[in-house]
Amino acid sequence: MARLNLLEETRYEKLPVTVFPTANSASISVARRIADIIKSKSDGEKTVLGLATGATPVKVYAELVRLHREEGLSFKNVITFNLDEYYPMKPLAAQSYVAFMKENLFDHVDIEWKNINIPDGTLDADYLQAYCYEYEQKITRLGGLDLQILGIGRTGHIGFNEPGSAPNSGTRLVTLDDLTRRDASHDFGGKENVPVKAITMGIGTIFKAKEIILMAWSQKKASIIKKAVEGEISSDVPATYLQLSDNVEFILDEGAASSLTRFDTPWLVKDCVWKDLLIKKAVIWLATALNKPVLKLTEEDYNNHGMAQLATEKGPVYNININIFNKVQHTITGWPGGKPDADDSQRPERANPAKKRSVIFSPHPDDDVISMGGTFIRLVDQGHEVHVAYQTSGNTAVWDDDALRYVEFAIDFAESQGQDNTKLKTLYQSMRQFLTAKQPNQADTPEIKTVKGLIRKGEAIAGARFAGLPDNQIHLQDLPFYDRLKVSKNVDFEDDIVQTMQLLNEIKPHQIFTAGDFADPNGTHKVCFDIIINAFKRLQHEAWTKDCWIWLYRGAWQEFETHEIEMAVPLSPQEVLRKRLAIFKHQSQKDLPVFPGDDAREFWVRAEDRTRETACAYDRLGLAEYEAMEAFVRYKID
Structure with missing residues (x-):
């Protein structure tokens, strides 16, 4: 009976799918399956693995490294073939898949370098066709891949088999989809620096593997997973070809599976x-x-x-x-801080205390006004003690020429006041020299980081002042993790948590507003959220935490589904305009931000479109029609 129920539940799914609670538990399971294949081979028999790169398999490789170090798993008889590599690409470049594999796996296990095969991104174009053919033949001579692990791109690509790829395609040079290049832009310091082409194993090559595991984590992959698992086979979504294989399994976490029919x-x-x-x-x-x-x-x-x-x-x-x-x-309220002297039994926020202390945490210096600018202004107008905390400097997202322009202004201003600006001119010249020779994704000098951080600091303060805050309620945290993550993936967040604890204990808020849109392509929002939650948990012995509610906002990258919304704050046309003007204070992000993501609209346009759509969604359900609505979900700590 249980088997019949499962078949009924998964009847829209055209291939086997296993869902784990978390990406971590799923990765450990995949790693152990790989380990079992390696250990199942008799003495001297080779295990042939097809490996993937990107964020998806990182925890799988980490677990394989642990199994090697702590449980003696040997890679002496393992031969690997990587799916792909950018072209052209030098193997020592930070963005190369050679560097990725060495950092995440090969440098930490006992695999022999002669057994490692990664497409060569340095070859002359005249030799590529013969090289790709030999890559295929080498896999064939070894009896094929025992296991191929895959991720999936948002275009539905597997490897770099972009839309339009044929199901019988072999290893070859391909042109990358624009969305794929946008997704890689952060690693390269801008989309313009991402290679246009790549060498990839073909779908036909992948199909020859004895086992195929496709992994996907997080809600960001949910929509493409639904297409791959439940959609019709189409060259528009190359991953749908996997429906034709008898040896494939999709392994997902709950976020990636969330749009499948049985969950959605x-x-x-x-x-x-x-x-x-x-x-x-x-x-x-x-x-x-x-x-x-x-x-x-x-x-x-x-x-x-x-x-x-x-x-x-x-x-x-x-x-x-x-x-x-x-x-x-009952989710609709014009009183995001609670309506004084009113029956609050059917309202999203408490009536008491009538004047609340609220802190708005903004991961980047503009998320506050982009995502909840109207509510921010409403809270201030209604007399609450509102604080805003800018968690990071945001110095990555400033154009180089803007940094120079601000230093030029400082030089001219000092000169106009008759001050000695010799040191500033010398610093300016060194900045220009550095930026002229700067390589894609190269870290800025400390001086340039400082200038860019000051630009965003000034904009953030201007936006908060426009919303009505006094300077002593504007907090610039500049959490250390933000700069550390630019040079290392292994970052300790302890001092970030401690700093956040100190701020919370100083304010003792009744309300915390924090970003809950984890579609942020750079991952900063999720890191900032985790820091806040960890800080709050450690403070739960404090009396003020017993009467503190945490509200999640979205807007910069996505919006809540209508059924999820627990507080909807309607905005009038005048309030929409005030919010827009607050966003405009962030001039460095106007017109074309450094990291726009895959949404071509400016942030202020995204914000207005999304809040207008939320209002329209309520209207279509038969409720009152508003100009716009900002939406919130209450987060409850277990």
């Missing part, structure tokens, strides 16, 4: 335990799918869209509709 809309494939949040999600999904207000949904609508069980167990349907309508309506 489980009522379509199985009977559900109808808890409040799932009911809310299902009813909003149904209303959205049918483009109907919630109160106009009928029993027939429920029955025809997989929700008959809900109608039977929790009906009548109209009562369900009214309940969900009320729940959504």
Whole structure:
């Protein structure tokens, strides 16, 4: 019976999928499967592995290294073939996959260098075709790959087999998709520095492996995983070709699996335990799918869209509709700090204390106004003691010529005041010389970092002042991890946590607002969130923490789903304009920021479009129509 239930639950999935709670537990499982293959070989028999690069397999390699060091796993009889390499690419370059594999695996185990095969990014173009053919033949002579591990790109590429790749393709030179290059831009210091081409194993080569494991972690991969697992086979999503293999398994964490039907809309494939949040999600999904207000949904609508069980167990349907309508309506508040002297039983925030201490944590110097600028201003206008904490300097995201321009201004200003600016001129010349010769992704000098940090500091202060804050409620944390991560992936966050604890204990807030949009391509938002949560947990013995609520905001990179929203703050047209002007204080991020991600819109445009869409989503459900809405979800610490 359990087997039949699983088949029913996964009937939309066209290949085997295993879901683990976390990327870490999934990576350990994959590593142990690799280890088992190696250990299963008799003396002298070679294990042939196909390896991937990128963030996805890093924890797998870390576990293999641990197994080697602590449990004696030997790689003496292992031969490896890497999937791909940028072209052209020097093997000693920081962005090369040779450097990646050495750093994450090869330098830490007893594999022999002669047994390592990585596509050669230094070859003359005239020799590439013959080289790629020999790469294929070498795999064949060894009897094929025992196991190929894969990640998946947001274009659906496996290896660098971009959309348009043929299912029988072999190792070859390919042109990279623009989205793939944008995703790699941070490693190269800008998309313009990312190679246009790469050498990759073909899909046909991958198919010959005795086992294929595709891994994906985090919600950022959820949409492409859904296409790969449940979509039709198409050259537009090369990973869908894996549906044709009898030897493939997708291994995912819960985030990457979250858009699969059995997790996203489980009522379509199985009977559900109808808890409040799932009911809310299902009813909003149904209303959205049918483009109907919630109160106009009928029993027939429920029955025809997989929700008959809900109608039977929790009906009548109209009562369900009214309940969900009320729940959504009660998320709307013009009082994000709580409405004084009001019944707060149906409101998202507490009425007391009437004047709260609120701290807004901003991972970058502009996330506060981009993501919750309207709420920020509303809190100040309503008399709350609002603090803002800028967690990082943001000095990476300033153009080099802007840094020079500001130093030129300082020189001219000093000269206009009759001051000696000789040292400043000397510093300026050294900056120009460095930037003229600067290599892609090369770290700036300390002086240039300082200038760029001061640019963003000034913008952040201007934005916070525009929102109405006095200077003593503006906190520039400049957490150390931000600069450390630029030179090392192994960073200790202890001093970041301690500094955050000190700030929290100083303010003793009733409200904490923190970024919850972990789609940030550079990962800073998630790191900053973890620091706050760790700091708060360590302070839970303090009395003030018992009455402190944590609210998550989004906006710079994504927005909450309607069913997730627990507080929606409507903005008038005038408040939208005030928010826009606050964002405009961040001039270095205007027009074209250094790291725009894969969204071509400016940040202020993204913010307005997303908040307008949230308001429209509420309107379509049959609620009041507002100009815009900023959305929040309450985070509860276990």
